[in-house]
Amino acid sequence: MTAEKRERGLVIIPTYNEAENIQRVVRGVFDQALPLDILVVDDGSPDGTAELVESMIAEEDRLHLLRRSSKMGLGSAYRDGMRWALKRRYDYMFEMDADLSHDPKYLPELFWKLKDYDLVLGSRYVQGVNVVNWPLGRLLLSWFANLYSRIVTGLPVADSTSGFRGFRRDILEAIDLERVKSDGYAFQIEMVFRAWKLGFQVREISITFVERRSGVSKMSKGVIWEAVWMVWYLRVMSLLGRL
Ligand SMILES: Nc1nc2c(ncn2[C@@H]2O[C@H](COP(=O)(O)OP(=O)(O)O)[C@@H](O)[C@H]2O)c(=O)[nH]1
Ligand SMILES: [Mg+2]
Numbered sequence: 461m462t463a464e465k466r467e468r469g470l471v472i473i474p475t476y477n478e479a480e481n482i483q484r485v486v487r488g489v490f491d492q493a494l495p496l497d498i499l500v501v502d503d504g505s506p507d508g509t510a511e512l513v514e515s516m517i518a519e520e521d522r523l524h525l526l527r528r529s530s531k532m533g534l535g536s537a538y539r540d541g542m543r544w545a546l547k548r549r550y551d552y553m554f555e556m557d558a559d560l561s562h563d564p565k566y567l568p569e570l571f572w573k574l575k576d577y578d579l580v581l582g583s584r585y586v587q588g589v590n591v592v593n594w595p596l597g598r599l600l601l602s603w604f605a606n607l608y609s610r611i612v613t614g615l616p617v618a619d620s621t622s623g624f625r626g627f628r629r630d631i632l633e634a635i636d637l638e639r640v641k642s643d644g645y646a647f648q649i650e651m652v653f654r655a656w657k658l659g660f661q662v663r664e665i666s667i668t669f670v671e672r673r674s675g676v677s678k679m680s681k682g683v684i685w686e687a688v689w690m691v692w693y694l695r696v697m698s699l700l701g702r703l
Contacts, residue, residue: 469494470552470553473558477505479505496554497524499544500525501537554627573626582664621687625648631655631660643686644684
C-alpha cells in the first residue's frame with residue numbers, strides 16, 4: 461500500500477526587536493492546523509525576542525530558532541532561513557513578517573495553492589488596495605514601487621514587494637541564493653523575478669495587510685534606493701542572459 465505523501469512546510473519569520481509580537485504570531489501560525497514548522501531567524505534582537513522563542517521551543521517541537529549575531533538585513537535572514545530549510549525535508553517554504561501585518565488565516569490558501577503553482581504571493585493590490593492603517597505617503601510609495609517594478613522588469617504581478625508568500629521547494633533549489641544579493645523590498649522583487657524567468661508558475665491571492673500595532677518598522681531609505689536600482693539590474697542582466 462502506498463501512503464499518500466503529505467506535504468510539509470516551513471514558515472520563515474525574520475525578527476529584529478519583535479518581542480511584543482513574536483509569541484502571538486507563532487501561536488497564530490500553529491492555530492491553522494496545517495503541517496507547518498516555524499523557523500524564526502533573529503538577528504540578536506536586544507529586546508529579547510530570541511529568548512521568548514526559546515521559552516516556547518521547550519513546549520513546541522515544531523518551532524525552531526536560528527540566531528545570528530547582529531542585524532544583517534531581511535534578505536540575508538531569508539537566505540539563511542531558506543538554506544536551513546533546503547537542508548531539511550520541507551516541500552514548501554513561506555515568508556511572513558513577525559509584526560502581525562500578515563494574518564496567519566491566509567496560510568491555508570497559500571498552502572493549498574502550492575499544489576498547483578510554484579510561487580504564491582499574498583497580494584495587497586489584486587483586488588483594489590487592501591492595506592489598513594498606512595499613512596497615504598507609505599501607501600503611495602508601495603503602490604508606485606510596484607508599478608515601477610512592473611514597467612521596468614515586465615513582471616506580470618500586482619504586488620511583487622509583498623513579504624507574505626509561499627514557494628515550492630524546487631524554486632529555491634533552482635535559484636542560486638548566492639547570486640541573490642538584495643535585502644529589503646528588492647529581495648522580494650528579485651525572488652519573484654528570478655522564479656518567473658526560470659519559467660515557474662506564479663499566482664497571487666488577495667490578502668489584507670494591516671500595519672503593525674506594536675514595535676517599529678525597520679525599513680529605511682537605503683532599502684528603497686536599493687529597489688530603485690535593483691529592478692534595472694535585473695532587467696539588464698536578464699537581457700544579457702547573465703541572471
Ligand atoms: N532577522 C532580521 N529581521 C528583520 C530585519 N529587518 C527587518 N526584519 C523583520 O522583517 C519583518 C518586516 O519588517 P518591518 O520592519 O515590519 O517592515 P515593514 O513592514 O515594511 O515596515 C519584521 O518581522 C522585522 O522584524 C533584519 O535586518 N534582520
Ligand atoms: Mg511591518
